[in-house]
Amino acid sequence: MALLEIKNLHVSVGGKKILNGISLALNAGEVHAIMGPNGTGKSTLSNVIAGRDGYEVTEGQVLLDGRDVLAMAADERARAGVFLAFQYPVEIPGVTTSAFLKTAINAKRRAEGKPEIDAMEFLKLVKAKQKILGMPDDMIKRALNVGFSGGEKKRAEVLQMTLLEPRVAILDETDSGLDIDALKIVSEGVNTLRSPERAFLIITHYQRLLNYIVPDHVHVLVGGKVVASGGKELAEQLEAEGYARYLSAA
Amino acid sequence: MKQSALLVHPFGARYAAALPAADSARREARETLALEGLPGPKREEWRFTPLRGLAKIPFIPAASAEDIDVRDIPADVPRFAGAVRVVLVNGVYRADLSDKVSEAGLAIMEAKTPDHDVHAPLAVLNAAYMSGGVTIAARGVVAKPVHIVSIGAAGAEPAAFHPRFAVAVAPAAKLTVLETHHGLPGQPYFSNPVTTISVGTAGVLRRYVLVREDSEAFHLATTVADVAADAKFDAFHLGLGGALVRQEINVDFVGEGAAVRLNGAYALTGRAHHDFTTFMNHDMPNCTSSQVFKGVVDGESRGVYQGRLLVARHAQKTDGQQLHKALFLSRGPQIDCKPELEIYADDVKCAHGATTGEMDPDHLFYLAARGIDPQAARLLLVQGFLADALENVDDAAVHDILSAEISGWLMRKASA
Ligand SMILES: Nc1ncnc2c1ncn2[C@@H]1O[C@H](COP(=O)(O)OP(=O)(O)OP(=O)(O)O)[C@@H](O)[C@H]1O
Ligand SMILES: [Mg+2]
Numbered sequence: 001m002a003l004l005e006i007k008n009l010h011v012s013v014g015g016k017k018i019l020n021g022i023s024l025a026l027n028a029g030e031v032h033a034i035m036g037p038n039g040t041g042k043s044t045l046s047n048v049i050a051g052r053d054g055y056e057v058t059e060g061q062v063l064l065d066g067r068d069v070l071a072m073a074a075d076e077r078a079r080a081g082v083f084l085a086f087q088y089p090v091e092i093p094g095v096t097t098s099a100f101l102k103t104a105i106n107a108k109r110r111a112e113g114k115p116e117i118d119a120m121e122f123l124k125l126v127k128a129k130q131k132i133l134g135m136p137d138d139m140i141k142r143a144l145n146v147g148f149s150g151g152e153k154k155r156a157e158v159l160q161m162t163l164l165e166p167r168v169a170i171l172d173e174t175d176s177g178l179d180i181d182a183l184k185i186v187s188e189g190v191n192t193l194r195s196p197e198r199a200f201l202i203i204t205h206y207q208r209l210l211n212y213i214v215p216d217h218v219h220v221l222v223g224g225k226v227v228a229s230g231g232k233e234l235a236e237q238l239e240a241e242g243y244a245r246y247l248s249a250a
Numbered sequence: 251m252k253q254s255a256l257l258v259h260p261f262g263a264r265y266a267a268a269l270p271a272a273d274s275a276r277r278e279a280r281e282t283l284a285l286e287g288l289p290g291p292k293r294e295e296w297r298f299t300p301l302r303g304l305a306k307i308p309f310i311p312a313a314s315a316e317d318i319d320v321r322d323i324p325a326d327v328p329r330f331a332g333a334v335r336v337v338l339v340n341g342v343y344r345a346d347l348s349d350k351v352s353e354a355g356l357a358i359m360e361a362k363t364p365d366h367d368v369h370a371p372l373a374v375l376n377a378a379y380m381s382g383g384v385t386i387a388a389r390g391v392v393a394k395p396v397h398i399v400s401i402g403a404a405g406a407e408p409a410a411f412h413p414r415f416a417v418a419v420a421p422a423a424k425l426t427v428l429e430t431h432h433g434l435p436g437q438p439y440f441s442n443p444v445t446t447i448s449v450g451t452a453g454v455l456r457r458y459v460l461v462r463e464d465s466e467a468f469h470l471a472t473t474v475a476d477v478a479a480d481a482k483f484d485a486f487h488l489g490l491g492g493a494l495v496r497q498e499i500n501v502d503f504v505g506e507g508a509a510v511r512l513n514g515a516y517a518l519t520g521r522a523h524h525d526f527t528t529f530m531n532h533d534m535p536n537c538t539s540s541q542v543f544k545g546v547v548d549g550e551s552r553g554v555y556q557g558r559l560l561v562a563r564h565a566q567k568t569d570g571q572q573l574h575k576a577l578f579l580s581r582g583p584q585i586d587c588k589p590e591l592e593i594y595a596d597d598v599k600c601a602h603g604a605t606t607g608e609m610d611p612d613h614l615f616y617l618a619a620r621g622i623d624p625q626a627a628r629l630l631l632v633q634g635f636l637a638d639a640l641e642n643v644d645d646a647a648v649h650d651i652l653s654a655e656i657s658g659w660l661m662r663k664a665s666a
Contacts, residue, residue, distance in 0.1 A: 050619050051615075051618065051619070052615050052619075053615070073618070073624075074615060074618035075617075075618040075619075075622055075623050075624065078618065078620055079621040083619075084619050086616070086619075089616070090613060090616045092613050092616065092631070092634055093635075093638045094633070094636070094637040094638030094641075095630055095631065095633070095637070096637075099633075100617070100620070103617075103622050103630055104620035104622055107620070107621040107622050107626065108621050111621070143634070143638070160620060164620065164621070
């Protein structure tokens with residue numbers, strides 16, 4: 001059984017059809033990349049899996065370990081191991097990053113029947129992970145994402161991912177906004193999380209990211225549908241040729 | 251005055267008879283009170299905060315009750331480390347509970363008679379029956395802050411008290427004052443404080459006010475401040491409890507180049523009512539005033555913000571900003587927000603803004619996507635909304651005290 005299985009998923013937003021029958025199976029240990037032109041439904045797919053309101057699933061299923069993900073509330077999905085690194089992380093004034101991280105870590109620990117994390121242990125853990133991602137220590141004292149630069153927001157998303165250790169991580173354009181060095185650092189962060197128990201769905205516009213995080217499968221999403229799938233060479237081909245051939249076929 | 255504008259209230263002859271003979275200042279104020287009464291629902295400034303409920307309660311002067319015995323400071327009164335603590339019980343200075351003052355430049359004296367004329371109606375009531383109070387005077391940079399603790403308590407009968415505070419900051423002097431208002435549960439009590447402030451030329455006063463009265467209590471506070479040239483008056487007010495609370499703050503700019511910040515926050519549940527009413531009287535050029543008030547409302551509570559800003563014709567280069575933001579936690583509460591800008595000068599920068607709304611669904615989703623359940627997410631966001639208001643509190647120790655007060659409010663709300 002695949003870790004995450006998307007079966008014939010059809011989704012509308014406000015009566016407008018966005019996803020037109022997507023099927024993907026992510027096995028544990030795999031990294032899948034999705035590429036596709038702007039506005040083809042990549043973020044819609046991520047949001048539907050993560051459980052954002054406002055999307056109407058008209059057909060199809062999403063299963064995590066065979067469990068019906070779409071029947072679960074967003075917070076339940078996250079505790080079950082679904083993680084979405086947002087394309088546009090929101091700024092939340094007044095909520096410190098550290099209070100937020102601690103609440104999120106404890107929500108997960110509680111769901112696993114573990115005691116709450118000790119304050120010292122928490123700081124040590126976060127500090128260590130921040131260091132790996134090249135983030136300053138005092139970042140977590142600031143309000144969540146408020147005034148963070150584009151790249152800092154993306155690093156903060158990856159920090160959350162490494163702290164929450166999800167089973168399925170969806171990275172929606174996590175590479176956009178990162179400088180050349182940050183791209184390497186963040187990719188290494190993702191690579192250290194790669195494990196036989198975990199799967200990744202990486203949405204990107206640039207093949208360069210996939211030089212660092214080498215995918216097992218690459219899919220092309222056009223018009224709310226997977227129009228081609230292949231290995232990492234498919235990304236290279238897209239980089240060279242663009243989407244023209246898929247657009248005319250769609 | 252029309253009869254309908256008057257309110258029948260308990261502060262007449264029966265109330266006076268329970269007290270010893272009055273001095274001339276109090277007698278004069280009682281005459282004014284007899285003529286003008288307390289504001290009824292037709293008085294514009296009191297339209298959103300009706301006093302009918304208060305006027306129906308047969309208050310007696312707290313000083314005349316023989317069954318009130320407060321021997322200690324309640325355990326939940328915050329400790330302001332390093333501050334000179336001044337304690338009043340039912341508006342009367344308590345030397346036995348207060349710190350001795352031995353701080354250079356700082357003088358704290360017990361006040362016995364209402365020696366300032368403040369014309370607001372509740373200030374007249376205060377002058378008529380002034381219970382006691384303190385006068386604080388600062389010269390030079392006063393290193394130690396002052397913490398005024400007001401404790402209200404009624405005995406078998408509802409009780410009222412009327413403290414008076416005066417804060418005088420000499421030219422170029424600097425002072426920080428924290429004022430916290432608390433009370434004991436039981437019969438309702440009514441705290442009616444009046445504070446007169448003067449900040450001398452190039453002086454700096456930081457004033458922080460916490461109103462966490464008992465849930466049955468009334469608290470109607472009037473503050474008048476004179477701010478001289480190049481002076482700074484920086485105030486933050488937090489309203490976390492009381493059945494009916496009003497914090498009215500009137501600022502007169504009496505010199506050029508003064509800067510005033512009046513900020514505040516309130517958090518209301520049940521049927522609590524909280525009113526911030528401010529008046530910025532820009533009568534001098536080149537002054538700035540900035541106001542940010544934030545409220546969280548739940549249950550059937552009611553929040554009021556009335557901000558009047560008057561810029562005289564000669565008060566050029568005035569910068570006057572005001573902002574009110576309210577966060578609804580349910581559909582039951584009511585918010586009344588009334589900005590009133592009267593601008594007669596032509597070269598000014600003045601603006602007001604107001605927003606009300608429920609929690610941002612994008613924020614809730616972000617937290618949910620990290621496994622945080624809806625209840626915990628809402629708690630985090632309310633705390634964040636209030637914590638954000640505290641950004642304007644520059645004094646780190648006071649910031650921590652107020653932050654802990656907000657956490658306490660959230661915990662009481664969660665367990666209610
Ligand atoms: N709430 C909404 N209301 C109306 N249209 C929407 C809504 N959300 C998404 N859409 C539309 O759905 C389409 C797909 O959007 P989506 O964000 O999934 O694209 P994307 O593939 O992630 O694009 P990009 O590469 O630019 O991030 C777009 O045309 C978008 O305008
Ligand atoms: Mg997108």
